[in-house]
Amino acid sequence: MFEETMQLSHNDMIVPFQLEQSALRGRLVRLGTTLDDILCKHQYPPPVARLVAEAATLACVLGSMLKEDGIFSLQAKGDGPVSLLVADYTADGALRAYASFNNESLSTVPDRFCELLGTGYLSFTLDRGAGFERYQGIVEIDGDSLTKSAQHYFLQSEQVHTEIKYFATAGGPPWQVAAVCIQAMPRTEDIGDHDLDRIPDGWDEMIALLHTLTPLEAMDTALHPHDVLFRLFHEGGVRVHDTQHIQHRCRCGLARAEQALATLSEAEAxxxxxxxxxxxxxxxxxxxYRFTLAEVAALRGAD
Ligand SMILES: [Zn+2]
Known part of the structure; x- marks a missing residue:
């Protein structure tokens, strides 16, 4: 008789948590297969693939922290070889992402964040559908990573202390990334700029603990995220909420393609x-999605 040990993989998930004794909350995100699915659709050079992976992870972290559900989009636009990075997260756990890049100019710059994207901005949009106002936030790309730029946005524009620790393997497939974010609860009262200097209670201690997290612990899919969080924050207490599983799912489809084509004039078509x-x-x-000109004409006529 032989015994088989089943190894459970704790991956492709978002674990929301709350740190007791402080008004701090967080997210632990791990992505593996989901990233393989997203990245295998394209032949990205490694530096571009790494940026897409980071953008997708940040979309999960930040999108899942919002109070309202909808489609959360993170976009980075710059004048460097990677001109566009987009990652979409929806509250039911669907994730998609892509990058536009210029292969020729990519080979002429060092593999450094600021050189890859160049000068530009990072934007966050929450689309809650018809009848709701779109939320959008924008920040200049700076610092040495997307993660740092996002952190910057929350402190400068939202006045919310945010710390994100991001881990990634050097390449893939298989890809593996993880991120842990700690954020102060958004303040409800109006605050002045000077209040930015006010450090939330327990902040320094919790950030120090967060920075003891090793890549191995963060990305080891045999290690349950609850155990990771418990190891880090057990002293002050940590409460976890329901896990959100993530998968690659695109929102495109025949109907959307038809909608886009219906707006074309005959000359454009x-x-x-x-x-x-x-x-x-x-x-x-x-x-x-392929259409004959006659089909496009029919779409234009239909209403
Ligand atoms: Zn699609």
């Missing part, structure tokens, strides 16, 4: 066509 065929390609998942 002709211009975009090749051999009587108009193609709509989803940048996120690389799915391609």
């Amino acid at each position: 002709l211009e975009f066509s090749d051999d009587n065929i108009v193609e709509v390609k989803c940048e996120f998942c690389n799915s391609t």
